[in-house]
Amino acid sequence: MTYRAPIRGAGWRETLSSVFNRRYREVPAVQNVSFALAPGEVVGFIGPNGAGKTTTMKILSGLLHATSGQVQVLGYSPWQRRSAFLRRIAFIRGSQPVGGSQELTVLDTLQYQRLLYEVPLAEYRRNLDELTELLELEDLLQRQLRALSLGEKMRAGLALSLLYRPQVMFLDEPTLGLDVTGATTMRRFVAEYAEQTGATVLLTSHYMADVASLCPRLVLIDNGKVQYDGQLDELAAKLSPYKLVRLTAPNADEARLREAGELIEASNGTWVLRVPREDVARTTARLLTELDVADLAVEEAPLDVVIDKAYREGVG
């Protein structure tokens, strides 16, 4: 997918010249991006700003027409935007959770959605009851869309999109601007929806908590190219050859701890050691034997750190 962007130099001469002789530059947004999703998969699609995530999602949902290559979603070419295709997908953006008539109430909009997507009345009522409960919509139904807060709009947007039970969901930054409770509710809801309906979900998010809690598989994109496509834990293992051993041992000798691994945190008798993956079993056994340990946990490096490393240094 490339964009054609007009360019010109600075100053009068260049400006006048550009009136008669326009010059353009081809700007590649995504290149050679290739991946497939199996039905029912929940996949994290991540990358730094400008990597091409949203462009790819727009191509997959039919908003953009790819300048080259082939795209198939549910057997359709998305850019043709066939009615049968659009009835089976949902593209939910955290930046614009609900579009259309903002003067209408949430209930008015849901009813319009029912008629537009031809949801049978009994199914509509059942889905609405379920969505109202799961997304706590009761207080929102009578309110105008324009009067909703961002978190409320996100809940309303989810309800509008899921009313017709899409088989494929594209979620673009769904927790953008949500508070902790809102983000948790959203994640829980998406996980339940995917599990109950077998929907395929492709999620982009800058919040690694979204990815970690929802997506076993990760597609990492940068500079318009796929850098990694595989299991999340495998990426963590690849990029972070260390694990964190967190132990609570108030009487531990710091020097002995330093022998066991790299000490990266110490606070009120709680210590965090960075230990090579292959040494974790041996080290924990030694610590438990030699120290008076009240609590011990082995953790993966924080996903943010792993992903940051992937963005900066590549996956390799």
Add this chain to the structure above:
Amino acid sequence: MTAPAAAYGRPARVLLLIALRIRLEVLEWSGTWWFLFTLVIQAVLGPLIGMFVWSAVYPADSSIATYYVALLLVTVMTESFEQFTFSEKIYDGTISHDLLRPQPVVITTIGTNIAIRIWLTVMGIPIAVLAAFAFGVSLTWAAALSALPVFVLGATLSFCWIYTLSLTAFWTERVHSIVGFGWTLNSLLGGTIAPLAFLPGPLQDIARVLPFYGMLGLPADVAAGRVHGLPPVLTGLAYQAAWIAVLVTSAVLLWRAGIRRYTVVGA
């Protein structure tokens, strides 16, 4: 409307979707009646000025006031604002929501257009009645009904014209200037600045062939009883139909080319 629309044929489904959209948009615009009122004022200003000027120039010709009252009604009933209701969505990226709906995007545009026209008509009729009362105008039902076919095609033509111009938003951010130029042509050659009969001979001939007269002046002339006999009406209908075909074709081609350029700003 509870029966599954799939049971209907495609044209019926499209009509159902348009009806749904109109209902929705009428509700939507009901919250901004004061804004709609400003649109009505802008719409009636041209015909009212024309009426004052030409009635002063030809005080003995009572058909002028009748023509302008009819024109005032035609104007408010056929106003189109796609440069706002459609082009702005391209600029701010919110057309993406329409693109993701399982219906042609133009259905939303048509629904919005008709909803606004309904509101403008409701608000414009009292002004037309006042103007008619002030100038002693009496439109006859027979003449008004005979204008119905040219009015319907004129209203369609007016939408097609502004919608086609608004599609240039895919290429330029100056769509308001383009539509403004189109509006100027409309006023000049459509019968607002002067009834077509008052234009110089060659300009009158050209204006009769161009689409603008079919949008405004022709329905107003027929409703005011200033067109005599069936042949001129049939000729007018033929021009209207031909221009609708030209503009619909242009709009389809522009849409197909434009949507490939669309880069979904801000979404």
